[in-house]
Amino acid sequence: MNVDTLAAKILKSSRSIRYVTIASLNGKIVISEHRKSVKTTLSKSESKASLVMAGRSWKQRKTLAKKIGRCKYVIAEYDRVKRITLPAGPNHLIYITTDPKANVLPLINKIRKFR
Numbered sequence: 629m630n631v632d633t634l635a636a637k638i639l640k641s642s643r644s645i646r647y648v649t650i651a652s653l654n655g656k657i658v659i660s661e662h663r664k665s666v667k668t669t670l671s672k673s674e675s676k677a678s679l680v681m682a683g684r685s686w687k688q689r690k691t692l693a694k695k696i697g698r699c700k701y702v703i704a705e706y707d708r709v710k711r712i713t714l715p716a717g718p719n720h721l722i723y724i725t726t727d728p729k730a731n732v733l734p735l736i737n738k739i740r741k742f743r
Contacts, residue, residue, distance in 0.1 A: 644730035
């Protein structure tokens, strides 16, 4: 599945999803989709910084994989959004934000089957 199709499929999979971004571990955006009804809360530079931080954290997790296993996903919960980070191959991440009340575990299981 190509990244355009993957991003669109993820966005369509739940109304609670606000943004879907596929990016390199260095924060370079491959594709970013958002729900048209969503009001952007972060500036472009803040979004970029968040992607870079997520990539840096993912790289650090990879260094522990031999001892504790590969990281399957990360959930960060904030007051206004939940952020889900999943691997998209060895060098890319799927970075998703949802509404704060979203039930993310079933959503993660669904998305993991898309890849």
